[in-house]
Amino acid sequence: MSGTATEAASPAEVSAGRAPIVQVKGLSKRFKRESGAITAAVDDISLEVAAGEFVVLLGPSGCGKTTLLRMLAGLEVPDGGSIAIRGRTVYDAAAKVSVPTERRSISMVFQSYALWPHMTVAQNIAYPLNRSGKRLGKAEIARQVERVLELVRIPDLAQQYPNQMSGGQQQRVALARALVSGSDLVLFDEPLSNVDAQVRERLRYELLDIQRELGFAAVYVTHDQSEAMGLANRIAVMGAGRIRQIASPRETYENPVSRYVANFVGVSNEEPGTVVSLDGDVATLHTATGELQGRVTGGAVAVGDEATLVWRPEHATVSVQEPTDARFRFPARVEALLFEGAHNEVVLDVGGRRARAWAHVTAALDAGSTVWVALNPAYARVLKD
Amino acid sequence: MTLSRSVNDDGTPIRRFHPKPFLILSIVLASLFAIVAIYPLLRVVLGLFNVNGAWTAAPILHMFAVKGLWQMLVNTIVVVVVSSVLALVVGAVLAWLNERTNARMGTLTDSLPLITYLVPPLAGAIGWALLLSPSAGVLNVLLRGGDPSGSGPLNIFSWPGLVFVYTLYSVPYAFIAVSNGLRNTDTSLEEQSRVSGASLGRTLWSVTIPSIRPALGGAVLLMVTQALALYSVPVIIGTGANIPTLAVEIVNLLNFSYPPHTSEAIGLTLIMVVLVVVAWVAQSRILRSGRHGTLGGRGQRFEVTTLKGWLWPARAIFLLYGLFAVLLPVFALVIVTLEGFWSATINWSTLSVNWFLKALQDPTTTKALGNSMLLGVVGATVGIIIAAIVSVLVARNRTRLTGVVDGAIKLPSVVSHIVIGVGMILAFGGPPFMLGGTVAILLIAYLVVYLAQGSVTTDAAVAQVGNELAEASSVAGAGYGRTFFRVYLPLILPAMVAGWAFLFARMAGDLTVTAILGSPSNVTMGYLIMQIFHNGSYGQLAPIAIIITVVSSVVVIAVIAISNTWSRRHTRKRPIKAGREATATVAK
Ligand SMILES: Nc1ncnc2c1ncn2[C@@H]1O[C@H](COP(=O)(O)OP(=O)(O)OP(=O)(O)O)[C@@H](O)[C@H]1O
Ligand SMILES: [Mg+2]
Numbered sequence: 001m002s003g004t005a006t007e008a009a010s011p012a013e014v015s016a017g018r019a020p021i022v023q024v025k026g027l028s029k030r031f032k033r034e035s036g037a038i039t040a041a042v043d044d045i046s047l048e049v050a051a052g053e054f055v056v057l058l059g060p061s062g063c064g065k066t067t068l069l070r071m072l073a074g075l076e077v078p079d080g081g082s083i084a085i086r087g088r089t090v091y092d093a094a095a096k097v098s099v100p101t102e103r104r105s106i107s108m109v110f111q112s113y114a115l116w117p118h119m120t121v122a123q124n125i126a127y128p129l130n131r132s133g134k135r136l137g138k139a140e141i142a143r144q145v146e147r148v149l150e151l152v153r154i155p156d157l158a159q160q161y162p163n164q165m166s167g168g169q170q171q172r173v174a175l176a177r178a179l180v181s182g183s184d185l186v187l188f189d190e191p192l193s194n195v196d197a198q199v200r201e202r203l204r205y206e207l208l209d210i211q212r213e214l215g216f217a218a219v220y221v222t223h224d225q226s227e228a229m230g231l232a233n234r235i236a237v238m239g240a241g242r243i244r245q246i247a248s249p250r251e252t253y254e255n256p257v258s259r260y261v262a263n264f265v266g267v268s269n270e271e272p273g274t275v276v277s278l279d280g281d282v283a284t285l286h287t288a289t290g291e292l293q294g295r296v297t298g299g300a301v302a303v304g305d306e307a308t309l310v311w312r313p314e315h316a317t318v319s320v321q322e323p324t325d326a327r328f329r330f331p332a333r334v335e336a337l338l339f340e341g342a343h344n345e346v347v348l349d350v351g352g353r354r355a356r357a358w359a360h361v362t363a364a365l366d367a368g369s370t371v372w373v374a375l376n377p378a379y380a381r382v383l384k385d
Numbered sequence: 386m387t388l389s390r391s392v393n394d395d396g397t398p399i400r401r402f403h404p405k406p407f408l409i410l411s412i413v414l415a416s417l418f419a420i421v422a423i424y425p426l427l428r429v430v431l432g433l434f435n436v437n438g439a440w441t442a443a444p445i446l447h448m449f450a451v452k453g454l455w456q457m458l459v460n461t462i463v464v465v466v467v468s469s470v471l472a473l474v475v476g477a478v479l480a481w482l483n484e485r486t487n488a489r490m491g492t493l494t495d496s497l498p499l500i501t502y503l504v505p506p507l508a509g510a511i512g513w514a515l516l517l518s519p520s521a522g523v524l525n526v527l528l529r530g531g532d533p534s535g536s537g538p539l540n541i542f543s544w545p546g547l548v549f550v551y552t553l554y555s556v557p558y559a560f561i562a563v564s565n566g567l568r569n570t571d572t573s574l575e576e577q578s579r580v581s582g583a584s585l586g587r588t589l590w591s592v593t594i595p596s597i598r599p600a601l602g603g604a605v606l607l608m609v610t611q612a613l614a615l616y617s618v619p620v621i622i623g624t625g626a627n628i629p630t631l632a633v634e635i636v637n638l639l640n641f642s643y644p645p646h647t648s649e650a651i652g653l654t655l656i657m658v659v660l661v662v663v664a665w666v667a668q669s670r671i672l673r674s675g676r677h678g679t680l681g682g683r684g685q686r687f688e689v690t691t692l693k694g695w696l697w698p699a700r701a702i703f704l705l706y707g708l709f710a711v712l713l714p715v716f717a718l719v720i721v722t723l724e725g726f727w728s729a730t731i732n733w734s735t736l737s738v739n740w741f742l743k744a745l746q747d748p749t750t751t752k753a754l755g756n757s758m759l760l761g762v763v764g765a766t767v768g769i770i771i772a773a774i775v776s777v778l779v780a781r782n783r784t785r786l787t788g789v790v791d792g793a794i795k796l797p798s799v800v801s802h803i804v805i806g807v808g809m810i811l812a813f814g815g816p817p818f819m820l821g822g823t824v825a826i827l828l829i830a831y832l833v834v835y836l837a838q839g840s841v842t843t844d845a846a847v848a849q850v851g852n853e854l855a856e857a858s859s860v861a862g863a864g865y866g867r868t869f870f871r872v873y874l875p876l877i878l879p880a881m882v883a884g885w886a887f888l889f890a891r892m893a894g895d896l897t898v899t900a901i902l903g904s905p906s907n908v909t910m911g912y913l914i915m916q917i918f919h920n921g922s923y924g925q926l927a928p929i930a931i932i933i934t935v936v937s938s939v940v941v942i943a944v945i946a947i948s949n950t951w952s953r954r955h956t957r958k959r960p961i962k963a964g965r966e967a968t969a970t971v972a973k
Contacts, residue, residue, distance in 0.1 A: 102859045102863055110853050114857035177857075
C-alpha cells in the first residue's frame with residue numbers, strides 16, 4: 001500500500017503485519033428520542049477488523065449499523081468504550097481521547113454519494129489528496145485522479161459535474177474519491193442501495209475486484225443479505241445494537257448461533273420441541289411432528305431443555321410417497337407451489353406452522369395435497385435461542 | 386506524523402489537543418457578536434430600575450407621568466393591530482394567488498417583496514403625503530378636477546390614511562412568510578380535499594389555512610414588531626394627523642428635547658417590550674395549537690388552480706398594490722423634486738433636474754449619502770459574513786454554547802428596533818466606549834438589528850447543503866476551515882448575495898435606528914430626512930427620498946442581476962440533492 005496509511009503507521013506496526021486495522025472494545029451509543037426515552041443504538045460492541053479484511057455489518061433497519069460505522073469514522077461521538085485504528089487509540093471514553101474525523105486517515109463512501117455539486121469529478125476526487133500538511137504537485141494530482149478514474153472505469157468523465165451523471169456513475173465517483181488517498185481502511189454505508197438491481201450487481205463485483213487488488217480493509221454496512229454473502233470475508237449479523245454472530249458467510253449460514261441469525265441470513269423453517277437425548281453435539285428433539293434430530297450450533301443444551309430445530313428449504317426432500325428409508329420425516333399439506341426456474345418452492349403447512357422447502361420441478365405436487373418431508377440430520381440445527 | 390504520538394510507548398493513550406484555528410475564530414467571533422447584541426438589551430432592562438448606579442423606580446414613574454401616555458398607547462396598539470390584520474389578509478391573498486393559481490406573472494409577481502428593499506417606507510410615506518395632503522395633494526387636486534384651491538376629497542393625515550400607509554409597508558412581510566409556508570406544505574392534503582368534493586373555498590378554509598398556521602403566526606409576530614418600531618410613517622403621517630404614537634414620542638424625548646429625557650424614553654421602551662412579549666406569546670400559542678403542514682422535500686410540484694374569469698381581477702390586485710406601494714408615491718416624489726417646491730398645480734414647462742442636482746451638490750447631502758453608502762456596504766458585508774459563519778457553526782457544532790450564541794444573535798430581530806437603539810446609547814454611548822454620535826455606533830446598531838434577518842437566508846442555505854457534504858469533507862481529511870471555504874462557502878454564496886442586497890437596502894435606508902442614534906456628527910440619509918422634516922420643507926424632502934430610493938434600487942438590482950447571471954452560467958453546479966435527502970436532513 002502507498003499513501004497516507006503507510007506514512008501514518010509506525011514501521012514497527014507495519015512489520016508486525018497482523019495488527020488489526022480496527023479494534024473496537026465495549027463501544028456504546030445511546031440516543032435520546034424526542035419522547036424522552038433512551039435507546040441504545042449500539043450496545044457494548046467489540047469487533048476487530050484485520051488488514052485487508054472485508055467485514056460486512058448486516059442487520060435489519062434501525063439495529064445500529066450506521067451508528068457503529070459513523071463512530072468508527074468519528075462522525076458520531078460514542079458514550080463508552082474505545083476504538084483503535086492501526087493500533088492507535090482514536091477514541092477512549094475513560095481516557096477522554098477523541099481524535100476528529102479528519103485525523104483518522106480513513107475513507108468513506110456515503111449512501112447518498114455526498115459528492116460536492118460545485119466541483120467537477122476531477123476536483124471531487126482530488127480533494128482528499130490535499131490532506132492538510134501534504135502538498136502534491138498539479139501533475140501528480142492529475143496522474144492520481146486519472147489512475148483512480150480508470151480503476152472505477154469512468155476515465156472520460158473527469159470534467160463532468162456530478163449532477164450531469166447517472167446514479168451508477170455518481171457512485172463510481174464516490175468510490176474513486178474514497179480510494180484515491182490509498183487509505184487502508186474504507187467504510188461503506190449501503191453504497192449500492194440507490195442504484196437499480198443490475199447496476200448494483202455489476203458494481204458489487206467490480207468493488208470486490210478492486211478491494212482484492214488494492215488490499216484495503218473494508219467495513220461495509222448493508223441490510224441486503226445476498227450483498228453481504230457476496231462481499232464479506234466475515235459477516236457481523238447485528239440486532240438491537242449488538243453483534244449476534246460474526247463469522248464467514250458460510251459459517252453464518254450453515255451454523256447460525258441463534259434463531260435470529262438463522263432467520264436473518266437466508267430462509268429458515270422452525271420446529272420447536274424438547275431435547276430428549278444428546279449424543280455429543282447431536283441432539284434429538286421431541287416435537288409436535290415427531291422426533292427430529294440436528295446438530296447443536298448455538299448455546300449448549302441439556303436433556304429436558306426447550307429448543308428449536310431449524311432447517312433450510314434446500315435441505316429437505318419432498319415426496320408424495322412416504323420415504324420409509326428416511327428416519328426423520330413428517331407429513332405436511334401443500335399450500336402453494338411457486339415455480340422458481342431451477343426448482344419449485346413449496347409452501348407447506350406443518351401442523352399449523354408454515355414452512356418452505358424446495359422440490360424437484362418434475363415432482364408431481366398439487367396445492368391441497370398431502371406430502372412427506374424428510375430431513376437430513378446432518379444439515380438441521382438445534383438452537384436454544 | 387502527529388497521530389503516531391497519540392499513544393505512549395506502553396500503549397496508554399495521551400490526551401491530544403487538535404487546534405482548529407478557523408473553528409476557534411468562528412466561535413470567538415460569534416460569541417463576541419452575541420454579547421454585543423444582548424448587552425444593550427440588558428442595559429435597557431437595568432436602566433428601568435437603576436439610574437446612575439442608584440436603584441430607583443424613577444423611569445417607571447416618569448413614564449406614567451408622560452403627557453398623553455394612554456392616548457399614545459391606544460393609538461399605537463390600534464394602528465399596529467389594524468394594519469397588521471389588513472396586511473396579513475392582503476399579503477396572504479397575494480401569496481396564495483402567486484403560489485397556487487395561474488395569476489402568477491413570473492418575476493413580476495415573485496419579486497413583490499423586493500418592493501420593501503427598493504422603496505423605503507419613509508420615501509413611501511413622504512410620497513403619500515405629497516399625493517393626498519388635503520389641499521395641495523397632487524392626487525387630491527386631480528380628483529377635484531384640477532382645482533388648486535379648496536381641500537379634499539381625501540386626506541392622508543387621518544386615521545384611515547395612517548393605517549393605509551402602515552398596511553402598505555407591512556404587506557411584504559406577510560407575503561414572504563405565507564409564500565414560504567405554502568411552498569413547504571404538502572399539497573396532497575389540499576388535493577385530497579378537492580378530490581373528496583370540497584369546494585375551493587372550503588379547502589382553503591379547512592385545509593390550507595390550518596396547515597400554514599405557523600407561517601401566519603410568524604408573519605404576525607414579524608409585522609407587529611416591525612410596525613411597533615416603525616418611525617418614518619408615524620412621524621410623517623401621524624404627526625400631520627395629530628395622532629401621537631410611542632415610537633415618535635420616544636425619539637422626541639431623546640433627540641428633540643433639551644436636555645434629553647432619557648429616563649422617560651426608557652420607561653416608554655418598557656411598554657414596547659411588553660407589547661412584543663404579548664405578540665410573542667400569541668405566536669407561540671398559534672404554533673402550539675393544532676396540526677400544521679408537514680415539511681416535504683424540495684422540488685415538489687403544486688397543483689395550480691385555474692382562475693378563468695377571476696384571472697384579471699386577481700392580477701389587478703397585484704397591479705394595484707404595485708401602484709400604491711411604488712408607482713404613485715415615487716411619481717409624486719419625482720414631480721416635486723423636478724419642480725423644486727411643492728405646489729398644488731403641476732407646471733409641466735418648468736420641470737427641471739436642476740433642483741435635484743442642487744440637492745446632490747449640497748455638502749451635507751453628499752456627506753450623508755457617503756455615510757449611508759459606507760454603512761450599507763460595510764454593514765451588509767460584515768453582516769452577511771458573520772451570518773454565514775454563525776449558520777455553519779451552529780449546523781456543524783451543535784453544543785450548548787453555539788445554541789445560546791445563535792439565540793442571542795436572533796433575539797434583537799423580535800425586539801422593537803427602538804428598544805435596541807435606546808439600549809445602544811446606554812451600552813456604548815457613554816464611557817468607556819464613548820461611541821455616541823459616531824458612525825461606528827450606527828454600524829454596530831445596524832448589525833445587531835438587521836443581522837438576524839440576513840441569517841434567515843444563510844440558515845436556509847446551510848440547511849439545504851445538509852450534513853453529508855460536510856461529513857464527506859471531514860472524512861477526506863479536511864478540517865473545519867477547509868470544509869467551510871471549499872464546501873459551504875461556494876454552495877451558500879448565491880444566498881449570501883441575496884442576503885447582502887437585503888442588508889444593504891435596510892442599512893442604507895434606515896430611519897428607525899438612526900432616529901435614535903443619529904446626530905449632526907454622523908449624518909446619514911435617514912438623519913437628513915428627519916432633520917428636514919422637522920425644520921425644512923417637502924420640496925427639500927422629496928429629492929432626498931428620491932436619491933435614497935434610486936441608489937438602493939440600483940445597487941440591489943445590480944447585485945441581484947449579477948448574481949443571477951453568474952448562477953445561470955453555473956446552473957450545472959446546483960446541488961444535486963434528491964428529495965429524500967432533504968427530508969432526511971430535516972429529520973435529523
Ligand atoms: N440522531 C439520532 N437521534 C436519535 N436516535 C437516533 C439517531 N440516530 C439513530 N438513532 C436511533 O438509533 C438506532 C440505530 O440507528 P441506525 O441509523 O444506526 O440504524 P441502521 O442499522 O443504520 O438502520 P438502517 O438500515 O435503516 O439504515 C435507531 O433506533 C435510530 O432510531
Ligand atoms: Mg443506516
